[in-house]
Amino acid sequence: MEFIQDLLTYGFLQKALITSIMVGIICGIIGSFIVLRGMALMGDAISHAVLPGVAISYMLGISYFYGAVFTGVLTAFSIGAISQNSRIKNDSSIGIVFSAFFALGIILITQAKSATDLTQILFGNVLSVRSSDMWLTLIVGAIVILVVVLFFKELLVSSFDETMAAAYGLKTRLIHYAIMFLLTLVTVASLQTVGVILVVSLLITPASTAYLLTNRLSVMVVLAAFFGALSSITGLYFSFLYNMPSGPVIALTATAIFMLAFLFSPKQGIVVGMFRKKFKRKSITGATN
């Protein structure tokens, strides 16, 4: 395998590999909770809304991390504020807020004419990962994994039955915003690898694949992390060998894995379901004959 040879030779490739594995893992983990809480759209919104933050950071000459986290969190609060204080439904307020932030981001970034060009932020370029990016991703990853492991119980009960969680005294609002905050961190850490537009794919698709395969949340989270990592490694492989943008390759890989589960999962798979039906019909006609 030439790829493995190159991996051992080139430092930038090693950084890209470590970063993309970590991105896949944390997107799978946070994505599981996003999917179960019905917040897929929120994931999309936050990922788009970090763009103006990135632009402002470049203008100010600070790390894009700070600006991105700032606008991400601002978005989560704005969406909450609109849907709680008016009759606008949650999905509409998400649409209103994130399109505005995204639009602002595009204008700012074209004005800033920064070192990193727009396509790279939008579609990801995993090969351009620097040491500082890798460390950022590893730190975010450590935070996300630690929080999820330590508070797994609370995340489980508040995602499954918010009323019970509130009745026994969990601060469910706080948990919601904590998840939004982690989501923002994960999105920012994924920018280099998948890009703004397709972060949502790595958040939603591996988690949805895992959702089809298990009846236990802990297993779902682990499977989602695995599928996420697999997708982003594949993305790296293709962008290195064939010079493709990593984001779209990652998204398509995640989708391919999803399709496999969708068709062949033992419980939910439609192919398995068709076979089962056919078999049943046969045994019924067999019985009446």
Add this chain to the structure above:
Amino acid sequence: MIHPITVNNISVSYDGHEVVKDVSFSFGSGSLIGVLGPNGAGKSTLMKAMLGLIHKDHGEVKIGSETVDSMRKKIAYVPQRSNIDWNFPIVVKDTVLLGTYPKIGLLRRPRKADKEWAMECLRQVGMESFANRQIGELSGGQQQRVFLARALAQKADYFFLDEPFVGIDVSSEEIIIGILREMQANGKVIFVVHHDLSKVKKYFDGLILINKELIDAGPTNKVFQSSNMAKAYNREFMIDGLEVSM
């Protein structure tokens, strides 16, 4: 130590319409209390307000001299309709295990003893053979029994059960009433919203009768009078007739 629950002058409104008006009552340790009233009388609203899950216009709830907020870990609540995703990746025994979480507290995991206790609660409601089913793959009555098992698993002192017997067959209902009776004998305070008036005398030793306003609250014998019932349900009542039909 189980304290009396005192409700003092609670009012609740939705969008400016008052649906629970100036309700007050008090029940001591060792009470199994029926909450009665017609559809829309405000029974569920009263329970949620007592638990502090919705906003009260005014009034307060005390457990002994404490607030509800400081006693949450000793409270179990089974809502009328659980607002949950029935496809959630969770099986029956893990759903019941959630009942042990409040006592386990932050940063610790359920241990073997907790899991065994959850199984025991599942056994009490006669659902142990469904332990490994996904929660959505049950009938309505079976789901309800799982949520009751989860409430039992909480080892709470104060129970709030909103129509717990809807969709549950007679024999399971009697088993569960037996469990509630036993808990009552151990001093627990249990509120149960219930519609079947023929069971009232048999099940409850205290009653809360409301129809937006409190009609009456206190011992069953005092509250369960035809005049009171007529006021609550806006029609004539034959309490003796009901007694015969028991």
